[in-house]
Amino acid sequence: MNKALWIIIAIVVVAAVVIGVVVWTGDEEEGVGGGEEPVTDVTGSVAVMAVWTGAEQASFQAVLDGFNEAYPNVTVTYTSAGDQLPTVLGTAVEGGNPPDIAVLPQPGLMKEYADRGELQPIDFARETIDEHFAEDWVKLGTVDDTLYGLIFKGANKSTVWYNVNVFSDAGVEPPATWDELLQAAEQIGASGVPAYSIGGADGWTLTDLFENIYLRTAGPELYDQLTAHEIPWTDPSVTVALERMADLFADTANIAGGTAGALQTDFPTSVTQVFKESPDAAMVFEGDFVQGVILDASEAMPGEDFDVFTFPSIEGSAPSVMGGGDLAVMFRDSDASRALIEYLATPEAGEIWAARGGFSSPNRNVDPAVYPDDLTRQTATDLAEAETFRFDLSDLTPSEFGGTPGQGMWQILQDFLQSPDRTEQAQQRLESAAVQAYGR
Numbered sequence: 478m479n480k481a482l483w484i485i486i487a488i489v490v491v492a493a494v495v496i497g498v499v500v501w502t503g504d505e506e507e508g509v510g511g512g513e514e515p516v517t518d519v520t521g522s523v524a525v526m527a528v529w530t531g532a533e534q535a536s537f538q539a540v541l542d543g544f545n546e547a548y549p550n551v552t553v554t555y556t557s558a559g560d561q562l563p564t565v566l567g568t569a570v571e572g573g574n575p576p577d578i579a580v581l582p583q584p585g586l587m588k589e590y591a592d593r594g595e596l597q598p599i600d601f602a603r604e605t606i607d608e609h610f611a612e613d614w615v616k617l618g619t620v621d622d623t624l625y626g627l628i629f630k631g632a633n634k635s636t637v638w639y640n641v642n643v644f645s646d647a648g649v650e651p652p653a654t655w656d657e658l659l660q661a662a663e664q665i666g667a668s669g670v671p672a673y674s675i676g677g678a679d680g681w682t683l684t685d686l687f688e689n690i691y692l693r694t695a696g697p698e699l700y701d702q703l704t705a706h707e708i709p710w711t712d713p714s715v716t717v718a719l720e721r722m723a724d725l726f727a728d729t730a731n732i733a734g735g736t737a738g739a740l741q742t743d744f745p746t747s748v749t750q751v752f753k754e755s756p757d758a759a760m761v762f763e764g765d766f767v768q769g770v771i772l773d774a775s776e777a778m779p780g781e782d783f784d785v786f787t788f789p790s791i792e793g794s795a796p797s798v799m800g801g802g803d804l805a806v807m808f809r810d811s812d813a814s815r816a817l818i819e820y821l822a823t824p825e826a827g828e829i830w831a832a833r834g835g836f837s838s839p840n841r842n843v844d845p846a847v848y849p850d851d852l853t854r855q856t857a858t859d860l861a862e863a864e865t866f867r868f869d870l871s872d873l874t875p876s877e878f879g880g881t882p883g884q885g886m887w888q889i890l891q892d893f894l895q896s897p898d899r900t901e902q903a904q905q906r907l908e909s910a911a912v913q914a915y916g917r
Contacts, residue, residue, distance in 0.1 A: 515549050521813035522552040526569075527580035527803065528562045531745055532773035533766060536833045543829045544820045551813045560679060563876045570595055575808040578817060580629065582803050583872040583880045584617050590806070591620040597810040598623050605822045614839045617868065618804055626804035629821045630830070631839040633860035634685050634764035634869065635788040635798045638771070640751050641781065643670050643759040651786035655693075658789045659724060665759045666731040673725060673732045674758035676747030677739040677894050680887020684871040684879065685799070686725075686762050687890060691718040693794035697865055704870045706915045710907035719893065719900045721791065726897035733758035736895050749774045752783055762788070764801065765856035769835020779850045787859065798863035801872055802839060831857075878914035885910050 529537050534557050541553045556576065558565040563586060569575050575595070581587050590596050599606075603624055606615060610628070618626030639651065644661075647668035652658040662672035676682040692700050695714040702708045703715070729735045733750055734742060734757070742750070748770040750757040761767065768779065777783050790796070805821050807814050820826050827838035828847045837857040848854045860866070871879030871886050878885040889910065893903045 797865035
């Protein structure tokens with residue numbers, strides 16, 4: 478064989494080896510993002526804690542099942558702490574036994590743990606997160622320039638869900654303004670069904686209602702100032718918002734169960750009682766995740782039996798969205814924990830829950846086609862494309878003020894639900910609680 482032929486053979490062999498290496502490497506990386514090949518060299522266990530119960534827990538479990546398909550040698554256990562998560566998690570952390578990963582409903586709570594040195598940075602996932610999430614979402618997971626949190630689940634909370642048949646029987650259309658809402662509610666009540674379902678047993682539903690109203694009556698700049706406690710809760714802008722809340726709360730006969738019943742109604746019940754066969758109310762004020770509860774508890778069909786409208790404008794306020802998000806944070810660093818954080822940052826993870834409904838992904842590369850219906854696509858698109866967006870105010874405050882049952886905003890607004898004529902007293906109590914929580 479001559480020298481030229483040997484050279485040609487050598488070039489072909491080297492090229493084949495290089496191509497084989499490139500192909501093999503590409504397959505291996507696909508496994509991290511939920512590709513075809515499972516990742517088998519990551520082993521261990523991951524304990525996860527979050528607030529999700531019921532339909533939301535089932536959907537998150539489906540995401541974890543997807544992770545187990547991608548990482549078959551990692552065992553994941555999930556604990557639901559419900560609304561008591563700040564307390565349950567705090568006890569676990571203080572006892573030296575935190576979960577490996579927690580999903581927190583409040584960036585303020587993440588900041589508290591980061592400031593105390595309890596959290597592990599997740600900068601190892603920065604490239605994946607930057608690829609799939611807009612800068613504003615990344616900032617919400619950052620404390621002092623260090624990335625600690627990944628917002629896996631977003632929420633459009635500026636939505637009102639209604640029973641199509643009840644609205645139709647009462648002869649009303651979805652309202653676009655606050656005055657139209659009050660007029661529609663009066664007409665619905667006259668038809669024999671209370672207009673409002675309020676889950677007052679869960680204080681966070683009341684903070685969501687206040688925040689939607691305040692964003693529209695005060696505007697985004699004052700919203701930011703109140704969030705940071707740069708203006709007091711005795712400010713006149715808070716008075717206006719509470720008075721609008723009182724428009725609803727004082728209409729006791731038009732609330733399912735009255736105010737006393739509302740205070741005994743948890744969030745899931747506030748939804749299901751609107752969409753059962755003999756509904757107790759016509760509409761419920763809450764986020765896009767309501768749809769998941771409806772579909773889990775009934776045979777109601779989107780667009781036919783239930784529908785959604787945007788939270789009404791107040792006094793000509795510009796369109797705006799108040800939303801939330803749940804941040805995955807890492808307390809214990811391990812290969813298994815890192816794998817789960819990386820997985821949650823992928824479009825594949827978001828698409829699993831998106832396909833089940835009751836979910837808006839902040840991941841910009843989640844395929845909109847996976848959302849199960851037009852309503853879900855609508856709420857998710859409104860969240861992603863909002864000109865004015867503000868994160869849930871209470872979730873950005875110290876947890877003892879904005880996110881703990883029996884105190885702070887939750888308790889004070891529950892008391893206001895029962896006594897909506899005591900606006901000044903509610904403001905004074907809110908300011909006193911804020912001063913204590915913020916330390917100023």
